[in-house]
Amino acid sequence: xxxxxxxxxxxxxxxxxxxxxxxxxxxxxxxxxxxxxxxxxxxxxxxxxxxxxxxxxxxxxxxxxxxxxxxxxxxxxxxxxxxxxxxxxxxxxxxxxxxxxxxxxxxxxxxxxxxxxxxxxxxxxxxxxxxxxxxxxxxxxxxxxxxxxxxxxxxxxxxxxxxxxxxxxxxxxxxxxxxxxxxxxxxxxxxxxxxxxxxxxxxxxxxxxxxxxxxxxxxxxxxxxxxxxxxxxxxxxxxxxxxxxxxxxxxxxxxxxxxxxxxxxxxxxxxxxxxxxxxxxxxxxxxxxxx
Numbered sequence: 001x002x003x004x005x006x007x008x009x010x011x012x013x014x015x016x017x018x019x020x021x022x023x024x025x026x027x028x029x030x031x032x033x034x035x036x037x038x039x040x041x042x043x044x045x046x047x048x049x050x051x052x053x054x055x056x057x058x059x060x061x062x063x064x065x066x067x068x069x070x071x072x073x074x075x076x077x078x079x080x081x082x083x084x085x086x087x088x089x090x091x092x093x094x095x096x097x098x099x100x101x102x103x104x105x106x107x108x109x110x111x112x113x114x115x116x117x118x119x120x121x122x123x124x125x126x127x128x129x130x131x132x133x134x135x136x137x138x139x140x141x142x143x144x145x146x147x148x149x150x151x152x153x154x155x156x157x158x159x160x161x162x163x164x165x166x167x168x169x170x171x172x173x174x175x176x177x178x179x180x181x182x183x184x185x186x187x188x189x190x191x192x193x194x195x196x197x198x199x200x201x202x203x204x205x206x207x208x209x210x211x212x213x214x215x216x217x218x219x220x221x222x223x224x225x226x227x228x229x230x231x232x233x234x235x236x237x238x239x240x241x242x243x244x245x246x247x248x249x250x251x252x253x254x255x256x257x258x259x260x261x262x263x264x265x266x267x268x269x270x271x272x273x274x275x276x277x278x279x280x281x282x283x284x285x286x287x288x289x290x291x
Contacts, residue, residue, distance in 0.1 A: 012081035111232025
């Protein structure tokens with residue numbers, strides 16, 4: 001164990017706020033891996049990091065399960081491929097949020113995934129899972145906060161970099177699976193039942209609507225099953241659902257592909273993957289709006 005406390009002593013440990021050094025070392029190492037090549041671990045590692053000063057036996061079990069999962073997924077690879085000219089590439093930004101997912105303070109979690117996409121291209125650029133600082137009364141409010149974080153922290157800053165790389169300012173498309181949230185962002189108005197949103201999240205709505213009106217980004221309605229940010233906001237109970245969510249962010253489990261990539265990286269003289277093999281492994285379908 002990582003020096004856990006009993007649940008009865010949890011309040012005392014919380015008051016003392018003593019950092020669990022052993023757990024912190026494990027989690028920080030895992031967070032580096034999650035940030036670089038294992039995006040599906042971002043939410044799990046982040047949630048455990050918030051409990052480092054309130055560590056209990058339950059956190060020990062969660063940490064053990066996360067490390068066991070990581071040990072069994074050594075053949076996973078994060079893939080990206082570009083097969084289009086620069087003028088056809090654009091930035092796809094996925095923003096999602098759960099509703100009161102943290103049962104301790106009933107705050108939501110924002111999930112962000114950004115990729116460079118085109119008709120024959122998909123290249124992950126960044127992702128994140130962040131606990132929101134304010135509690136929301138509905139999923140619409142949580143989605144507004146998530147959209148604001150996605151554009152402010154990921155989408156807009158990426159324009160400067162990719163504007164120089166591509167020689168033009170790329171188009172940014174925000175994919176949103178909540179139609180009410182998309183409508184509020186597009187119009188800047190809200191339903192009478194959500195009139196309290198103006199006071200709680202008025203700055204976020206005004207900023208999002210202003211950038212949308214200026215044409216800095218487009219917003220598309222996408223199906224929940226095509227929402228790549230979903231994996232950063234909640235846990236999954238279905239194996240098929242988890243595997244589908246991993247494919248949306250470009251994480252594939254392919255033993256032969258993993259061995260070929262490792263051989264190519266460790267021994268540069270090895271011939272690269274055959275084009276047909278790479279195309280079959282890197283097949284990706286961009287999410288499309290609802291009919």
